[in-house]
Amino acid sequence: MSNTITPQLVSLDEPLGTDKQAVIRALAERVVAQGRATDAAQLYADAWAREEKDETGLPGGIAIPHAKSASVTEPSLAFARLSPGVAFGADDGPADLVFLIAAPDTAAEAHLAVLSKLARSLMDDDFTAALRAATTTDEAVAVVRGAIGEGDAVPTAS
Structure with a gap:
């Protein structure tokens, strides 16, 4: 069994675009580039259709766009730490921590x-602080894996 998130699915402070469409598209392309989905355009379209129904921005600078898609071959979690943040519809402003959850269209339980x-985990200040303080993609992956039950305990920011 592979991991839901890998260092290749993480983007730390890389420019992915100035709006949520560009960020979702970039993360979808990253999932496809890692062989976890077959069609970036389809994954983006499915995530965007979900985003249009209900924006995925949460308080505290967080967004969790997500989709079940026929193009996804392996449940995946792509993560971007954005600087500057991008608006995802939260009342308190833009998101700097963005997670794209990509699940096969047959994997409702895994997705949920x-x-x-x-x-x-995103309600835990130590978790979000650790993501904001991560200096490497490996460090960010370790934080997330701990939170979703694929690794050891979540390290906290110092």
Whole structure:
């Protein structure tokens, strides 16, 4: 079994675009580049259709765009730390921590389990501080894996 998130699915302070469409598209392309989905345009379209129904921005500078898509071959979590942040519809401003959850269209339970675990962790200030303080993609992956139950305990920011 592979991991839901890998260092190749993480972007730390790289320019991915100035709006949420560009960020979602860039993360979808990253999922496809890692062989976890077959069609970036389809994954983007599915995530964007979900985003149009209900924006995925959360308080505290967080966004969790997500989709079940026929193009996804392996449940995946792509993460971007953005500087500057991008508006995802949260009342308190732009998001600097963005997670794209990409699940096969047949994997509703896995999709919901990751979303639930991640959402709970994002309410933990130590978790978000650790993501904002991460200096490498490996460090960010370790933080997220701990939160979603794929690794050891979540390291905290010092």
